[in-house]
Amino acid sequence: MIAANLPALQVVLPLLGAVLCAFLRRGVYAWGVALIVSLAMPLIAIGLLIQVLDSGTISYAMGGWKPPIGIEYRVDVFNAFLLLLVSVIAAVIMPYAKRSVEKEIPSDRQAWFYAIYLLCLCGLLGMAITGDAFNIFVFMEVSSLAAYTLIALGRDRRALLAAYQYLIMGTIGATFYVIGVGLLYSMTGTLNLADIASRLAGIENSRAVLAALAFLTVGISLKLALFPLHVWLPNAYAYAPSMATVFLAATATKVAVYLLLRYFYTVFGASIIFQDLPVSNIFLILSLAAMFGASIVAVFQDDVKRMLAYSSVGQIGYITLGIAIANLTGLTGGIVHLFNHALMKAALFMAIGAVFYRIGSVKLDDLAGIGKRMPITMAAFVIAGFSIIGVPGTVGFVSKWYLVLGAFEQGWWWLAFLIVASSLISVVYIGRIVEVVWFRPVSAAAKRAEEPPLSMLLPTLLLVAATVYFGIDTSATAGIAGRAAEWLMVGVK
Amino acid sequence: MSGETLIILALLIPAVGAGLIALTSWQSNLRETVTLVTAATLFGVVMIIFGRVMDGEQLMTGSFQIVPGLDLAFKVEPLGMLFACVASGLWIVNSIYSIGYMRGNKEPRQTPFYMCFAVAIASTLGIAFSANLFTLFLFYEVLTLSTYPLVTHKGDDNARAGGRTYLLILLGTSMVLLLPAIIATAMIAGTLDFTPGGILAGKTDKTTVAILLALFMFGIGKAALMPMHRWLPAAMVAPTPVSALLHAVAVVKAGVFTAMKVVIYIFGIDLLASTGANEWLIWVAAASLLAGSLVAMTKDNLKARLAYSTVSQLAYVVLGASLATGWGVIGGSMHIAMHAVGKITLFFCAGAIYTAAHKTEVSELTGLGRAMPFTFVAFLIGALSIIGLPPFGGLWGKWYIALGALEAGQLLIVAILMISSLLNIAYLLPIPFKAFFGESQGRKSDGIKEAPLPCLIAIGLTSFGCLILFFFPGPILELLGQIRLR
Numbered sequence: 021m022i023a024a025n026l027p028a029l030q031v032v033l034p035l036l037g038a039v040l041c042a043f044l045r046r047g048v049y050a051w052g053v054a055l056i057v058s059l060a061m062p063l064i065a066i067g068l069l070i071q072v073l074d075s076g077t078i079s080y081a082m083g084g085w086k087p088p089i090g091i092e093y094r095v096d097v098f099n100a101f102l103l104l105l106v107s108v109i110a111a112v113i114m115p116y117a118k119r120s121v122e123k124e125i126p127s128d129r130q131a132w133f134y135a136i137y138l139l140c141l142c143g144l145l146g147m148a149i150t151g152d153a154f155n156i157f158v159f160m161e162v163s164s165l166a167a168y169t170l171i172a173l174g175r176d177r178r179a180l181l182a183a184y185q186y187l188i189m190g191t192i193g194a195t196f197y198v199i200g201v202g203l204l205y206s207m208t209g210t211l212n213l214a215d216i217a218s219r220l221a222g223i224e225n226s227r228a229v230l231a232a233l234a235f236l237t238v239g240i241s242l243k244l245a246l247f248p249l250h251v252w253l254p255n256a257y258a259y260a261p262s263m264a265t266v267f268l269a270a271t272a273t274k275v276a277v278y279l280l281l282r283y284f285y286t287v288f289g290a291s292i293i294f295q296d297l298p299v300s301n302i303f304l305i306l307s308l309a310a311m312f313g314a315s316i317v318a319v320f321q322d323d324v325k326r327m328l329a330y331s332s333v334g335q336i337g338y339i340t341l342g343i344a345i346a347n348l349t350g351l352t353g354g355i356v357h358l359f360n361h362a363l364m365k366a367a368l369f370m371a372i373g374a375v376f377y378r379i380g381s382v383k384l385d386d387l388a389g390i391g392k393r394m395p396i397t398m399a400a401f402v403i404a405g406f407s408i409i410g411v412p413g414t415v416g417f418v419s420k421w422y423l424v425l426g427a428f429e430q431g432w433w434w435l436a437f438l439i440v441a442s443s444l445i446s447v448v449y450i451g452r453i454v455e456v457v458w459f460r461p462v463s464a465a466a467k468r469a470e471e472p473p474l475s476m477l478l479p480t481l482l483l484v485a486a487t488v489y490f491g492i493d494t495s496a497t498a499g500i501a502g503r504a505a506e507w508l509m510v511g512v513k
Numbered sequence: 514m515s516g517e518t519l520i521i522l523a524l525l526i527p528a529v530g531a532g533l534i535a536l537t538s539w540q541s542n543l544r545e546t547v548t549l550v551t552a553a554t555l556f557g558v559v560m561i562i563f564g565r566v567m568d569g570e571q572l573m574t575g576s577f578q579i580v581p582g583l584d585l586a587f588k589v590e591p592l593g594m595l596f597a598c599v600a601s602g603l604w605i606v607n608s609i610y611s612i613g614y615m616r617g618n619k620e621p622r623q624t625p626f627y628m629c630f631a632v633a634i635a636s637t638l639g640i641a642f643s644a645n646l647f648t649l650f651l652f653y654e655v656l657t658l659s660t661y662p663l664v665t666h667k668g669d670d671n672a673r674a675g676g677r678t679y680l681l682i683l684l685g686t687s688m689v690l691l692l693p694a695i696i697a698t699a700m701i702a703g704t705l706d707f708t709p710g711g712i713l714a715g716k717t718d719k720t721t722v723a724i725l726l727a728l729f730m731f732g733i734g735k736a737a738l739m740p741m742h743r744w745l746p747a748a749m750v751a752p753t754p755v756s757a758l759l760h761a762v763a764v765v766k767a768g769v770f771t772a773m774k775v776v777i778y779i780f781g782i783d784l785l786a787s788t789g790a791n792e793w794l795i796w797v798a799a800a801s802l803l804a805g806s807l808v809a810m811t812k813d814n815l816k817a818r819l820a821y822s823t824v825s826q827l828a829y830v831v832l833g834a835s836l837a838t839g840w841g842v843i844g845g846s847m848h849i850a851m852h853a854v855g856k857i858t859l860f861f862c863a864g865a866i867y868t869a870a871h872k873t874e875v876s877e878l879t880g881l882g883r884a885m886p887f888t889f890v891a892f893l894i895g896a897l898s899i900i901g902l903p904p905f906g907g908l909w910g911k912w913y914i915a916l917g918a919l920e921a922g923q924l925l926i927v928a929i930l931m932i933s934s935l936l937n938i939a940y941l942l943p944i945p946f947k948a949f950f951g952e953s954q955g956r957k958s959d960g961i962k963e964a965p966l967p968c969l970i971a972i973g974l975t976s977f978g979c980l981i982l983f984f985f986p987g988p989i990l991e992l993l994g995q996i997r998l999r
């Protein structure tokens with residue numbers, strides 16, 4: 021019974037949890053609900069992944085209405101992996117959230133905060149699991165509206181502006197998305213993704229379908245912060261409450277990347293995307309612009325959260341680069357980086373969130389010498405930073421290996437050099453933080469700092485350990501990413 | 514004990530030592546004891562491995578696959594064996610020296626210092642025992658990262674700037690040049706295992722070989738082949754024990770060792786010799802060799818002069834490798850060990866002078882020899898060994914490299930080696946001579962005594978080592994004779 025309904029539970033539980041949180045009104049109770057729900061998520065996701073690996077794609081008819089009329093939840097090896105990622109991140113940050121939220125959110129709003137967080141989680145998981153184009157839009161709006169609110173709850177007044185900026189950009193993105201879906205519906209008469217895919221055969225080159233593709237691509241690219249559609253991201257990440265930054269940075273953009281791959285490979289088909297249209301070239305150029313442009317901007321930031329946010333834009337460039345390389349190795353690299361980047365960026369934002377918890381600032385100057393006061397937190401930061409740089413033995417290296425190898429296989433040796441050259445920029449911005457944190461005299465702000473409470477430290481260390489563990493034993497990450505890439509590339513010559 | 518256990522022990526001992534050092538930070542005598550015991554235990558294990566290798570045993574570990582084509586695996590071969598012996602043996606001496614130096618200068622943050630040192634040694638052994646290029650690359654990067662805090666140890670603007678140069682050049686070259694070279698090699702050869710005779714033979718054309726060789730040689734920034742040498746003088750802001758063991762032995766030798774391994778086991782000397790892809794490298798190495806010496810002559814700061822001398826001496830090893838002949842390989846490998854002992858002596862002396870007299874410039878040393886005779890005699894011995902004069906060990910490396918040049922028919926290179934030795938004399942020998950026979954200017958160097966006893970013990974040991982190596986190079990030759998070139 022439960023096993024058969026796992027796909028529904030994955031989405032319904034957070035939704036119910038959100039309602040419950042809204043009723044509870046006391047921050048700590050709401051946290052308890054959110055914790056239980058978040059801890060249940062990975063269990064469900066693991067259950068789904070095992071089912072998929074054992075017996076192939078799961079199709080679940082929501083409410084018993086058979087697809088294509090009813091809404092279909094469709095779990096395959098690719099989105100099962102994504103569900104697991106989002107769930108695990110959610111589970112890891114909830115113990116962390118308690119102290120951080122107590123510090124950063126006024127006590128009368130904490131229950132709302134958790135309610136909204138669960139809605140956001142519900143939306144992200146929903147987008148990942150559903151097989152229905154319009155249902156994706158609904159969940160996209162659920163998660164986006166929740167995300168705007170989460171960001172707006174930040175202490176800094178600039179958080180409001182950041183949330184508003186994201187609201188405008190995000191709404192444009194969602195509108196573009198729904199226009200694309202509308203065009204597809206007008207051409208195929210269905211909203212079920214698998215159904216659309218089969219009915220598109222023969223009419224892929226019609227103007228309406230191409231227009232749909234364009235709208236979908238731009239809309240989703242806004243959500244995933246593809247350069248130059250990333251302008252909402254740095255402010256949103258910089259001014260959101262620490263816990264929201266960790267969660268959004270690790271999950272929101274990743275789900276958007278998933279949607280893009282889903283439409284490219286399983287709906288429109290790789291042949292039209294990569295052979296008939298110059299999508300590969302466009303993504304190649306934009307990815308490179310992100311890898312270099314955003315990373316260079318990151319070097320000059322004095323606010324560490326903003327620096328990491330720009331770094332995220334750059335790192336998303338690696339993921340989309342994997343899409344642009346468009347061979348099996350490159351795509352594996354892109355997908356594995358989706359997971360790897362979630363791990364390392366969550367760890368980095370958590371470490372910085374712990375610093376904010378102690379000293380109430382993330383300005384680089386205030387962080388001077390804090391390594392002497394918070395050695396464990398900062399050591400964790402450095403190791404996660406190594407992963408951003410791509411030091412062997414960390415997950416970042418695994419991604420880079422696949423991407424460079426993919427570039428070589430494609431015969432694009434120049435791209436291989438650009439990939440490694442761009443990671444040199446991350447040496448500069450991570451190195452800048454390391455130098456300030458460890459080798460400067462202790463600043464006035466950092467003087468009284470000490471290690472954060474264990475509830476914040478342990479989840480951070482857990483993620484850092486994961487960045488090293490999965491950098492050495494890649495059978496789970498790269499293995500499944502490889503299977504997902506193979507599954508997506510089926511039928512691509 | 515099985516070979517696998519021994520190798521893993523050799524890697525783990527310094528790593529565990531680092532942990533114990535952290536735990537004993539509250540009691541400095543206990544902490545230093547931990548360092549010494551760790552170093553001694555490690556040397557013991559390396560010696561056991563050495564004995565097994567000399568008995569002709571093959572020591573290797575199982576391999577752990579990271580992604581298809583990338584394995585973490587270790588295997589002992591003669592060249593790595595030599596490197597491991599040199600690094601672990603000198604670590605003991607250097608630890609004795611460090612205790613005297615760090616206490617004598619009342620350096621801050623000694624616990625992180627000893628910890629990073631132990632981690633650096635662990636990664637050095639990882640490099641020495643790697644069975645493939647990926648494993649080597651992994652530890653190569655760990656070595657860079659673990660020595661960065663040692664370079665910036667002082668924490669002032671100067672140290673931070675030096676650290677920045679150090680990190681950017683070493684990480685930059687390894688990521689931008691070396692990593693693509695490794696990935697391209699993996700794609701072309703389908704493996705990264707160090708294999709006698711190389712893995713690229715017959716799989717690619719001459720141009721690709723030449724390009725790959727360039728990527729490797731300039732990508733291995735630790736070998737300090739000009740123009741990738743700038744990090745080495747920059748690293749001299751570190752405390753002297755760091756310059757001595759890491760920037761005269763472990764880090765730089767890891768660089769030339771990697772270059773040697775790549776030439777022997779990735780390309781194969783036959784491939785290089787037959788395609789002529791090594792031709793340009795011979796001249797680049799020769800140029801680096803001469804230029805390093807010439808720059809060294811202009812430096813008044815003692816450590817800077819020694820750093821440029823190292824740049825020049827490293828080029829000898831690269832030159833030995835680039836000749837792509839049997840003698841060249843043996844000479845280059847030999848020079849790794851011989852130069853290590855000589856140069857560490859010189860750095861020890863520089864540190865002793867700094868500790869005892871707080872002098873850093875060559876011009877300030879005039880007349881100081883009478884106050885510190887022991888130190889300057891040792892300096893003289895180290896200098897003579899570096900120059901390559903008998904009866905000191907440095908002779909042998911240069912001897913066999915010259916033989917290799919003859920074997921390759923490069924007479925001009927033999928001439929360059931001669932000129933270079935003259936240059937070495939010009940920038941090294943005046944230092945002890947002026948110290949003994951020069952008139953000390955200005956204030957009398959009254960009250961200056963020899964450095965603390967641990968420093969002197971270390972200096973004595975290494976300068977004695979220079980002498981011993983001249984008379985007994987046999988075991989090293991025998992070990993290097995086991996290198997399978999084909």
